[in-house]
Amino acid sequence: MVTIPTVSLNDGTAFPQLGLGTYNLRGGEGTQAIVSAIEGGYRLLDSAVNYENEREVGEAVRRSGIRDELLVTTKVPGRDHGYDETIASARGSLERLGLDRIDLYLIHWPNPSVDKFVDTYRAMIDLQKDGLVGSVGVSNFTEPMLARIIEATGVVPAVNQVELHPYFPQAHLRAFHASQGIRTESWSPLARRSELLSEEVVIETAAAHGVTPTQVVLRWHVQLGSTPIPKSADPVRQAENADVFGFSLTDAEVAAISALERGRLWDGDPDTHEEM
Numbered sequence: 001m002v003t004i005p006t007v008s009l010n011d012g013t014a015f016p017q018l019g020l021g022t023y024n025l026r027g028g029e030g031t032q033a034i035v036s037a038i039e040g041g042y043r044l045l046d047s048a049v050n051y052e053n054e055r056e057v058g059e060a061v062r063r064s065g066i067r068d069e070l071l072v073t074t075k076v077p078g079r080d081h082g083y084d085e086t087i088a089s090a091r092g093s094l095e096r097l098g099l100d101r102i103d104l105y106l107i108h109w110p111n112p113s114v115d116k117f118v119d120t121y122r123a124m125i126d127l128q129k130d131g132l133v134g135s136v137g138v139s140n141f142t143e144p145m146l147a148r149i150i151e152a153t154g155v156v157p158a159v160n161q162v163e164l165h166p167y168f169p170q171a172h173l174r175a176f177h178a179s180q181g182i183r184t185e186s187w188s189p190l191a192r193r194s195e196l197l198s199e200e201v202v203i204e205t206a207a208a209h210g211v212t213p214t215q216v217v218l219r220w221h222v223q224l225g226s227t228p229i230p231k232s233a234d235p236v237r238q239a240e241n242a243d244v245f246g247f248s249l250t251d252a253e254v255a256a257i258s259a260l261e262r263g264r265l266w267d268g269d270p271d272t273h274e275e276m
C-alpha cells in the first residue's frame, strides 16, 4: 500500500497530494473499485451529485472501516444553486452518502448567467459552521469569480478544482491560487487517456526515470503543487497512479511537459459552459 503525502489546506485540513476521481464508477463494480483504491492507499475521494454515485462512495467508505482517515468530496449541482437550495442539496448528499459530514464540499460549476454562486457559497460556509461540512471550496472558478466570493464573504475557498493537465497547465490561475492560499486540484489529470500518454516528451521522461508515462504526468501535477484526482476502475492502474512519490522530475522536465500546452480539451470555459 502506498502512503500518499498530504499538504495543509488554508483551514488546517491535511489534504492528500493525490486522490481518486469517481466519475462513472457506479453500481457494485463502482463500489468495489473505490474500495480497492482505499485499500491501495487512496484517502481522497471525488464525487458529485451529478455523478449519481454518492451511495456507492458512502458504501465504499463504510466497507473500508477507516472512515476517519478519508476525505470525501461532493459537489453542489447547478440546479441547486441558491442559499436554501444548497442547504437542502447538502442534506440530500449526506443522506445518500450515509455519512454525517461532507469533508470537502465544492460548487461544481459557477453557472455565471444564473448568478447565484455567492449565495450558494454563503450556505456552504453556514454548513461548515454547523459541522456538516469540513472544508469549503469551489470548482471551475475563474480568478474574478474567486475574487468575488472572497470579497463577499471574507472566506477564502480551501480548494479550486479545475481542468488541468499538460495540454492546459493553467499557470496564471495557479499563481493566483498560490497568492490567496487556495489549493489547486486537477480534474481529468490524464487528459482522459488521450494521446497525452503517447507524447514523445512524456515517453522519454518516463524511460529516464524507469516509470510509466502515466506516472510522469501525475508526478508533474504533484510538482506543480496541484492535487490530481485520476479516475481508474482497475486496481492495477490505481496502484500505478498512486505510486508517484518515489521519484522527482527535474525543473527542465517539468517545463518540457508544460510546453505541451495547447488549451482546454473540452468545451469547459467556466464563463460560458454551465451545467445543471
Ligand SMILES: NC(=O)C1=CN([C@@H]2O[C@H](COP(=O)(O)OP(=O)(O)OC[C@H]3O[C@@H](n4cnc5c(N)ncnc54)[C@H](OP(=O)(O)O)[C@@H]3O)[C@@H](O)[C@H]2O)C=CC1
Pocket (backbone or CB within 6 Å): 020, 021, 022, 023, 024, 046, 047, 108, 139, 140, 161, 162, 186, 187, 188, 189, 190, 191, 192, 193, 214, 229, 230, 231, 232, 233, 234, 237, 238, 240, 241
Ligand atoms: N469538477 C469538474 O467539473 C470535473 C471533475 N472531474 C473529476 O476528475 C476525475 C478524473 O477525471 P476523468 O475525466 O475521469 O479523467 P482522467 O484524466 O482521470 O482519465 C481517466 C481515464 O484514464 C484511464 N486511466 C486511468 N489510469 C490509467 C493508467 N494508469 N493507464 C492507462 N489508462 C488509465 C481510465 O480508465 P480505467 O478506469 O479503465 O483505468 C479512464 O479512461 C473524475 O473522475 C471526476 O472525479 C472530471 C471532470 C470535470
Ligand SMILES: O=C(O)C(=O)[C@@H](O)[C@H](O)C(=O)CO
Pocket (backbone or CB within 6 Å): 023, 048, 266, 268, 275
Ligand atoms: O465530470 C464532471 O465533474 C463534469 O462536470 C462533467 O460533466 C464533465 O464536464 C464532462 O464530462 C463533460 O462532458
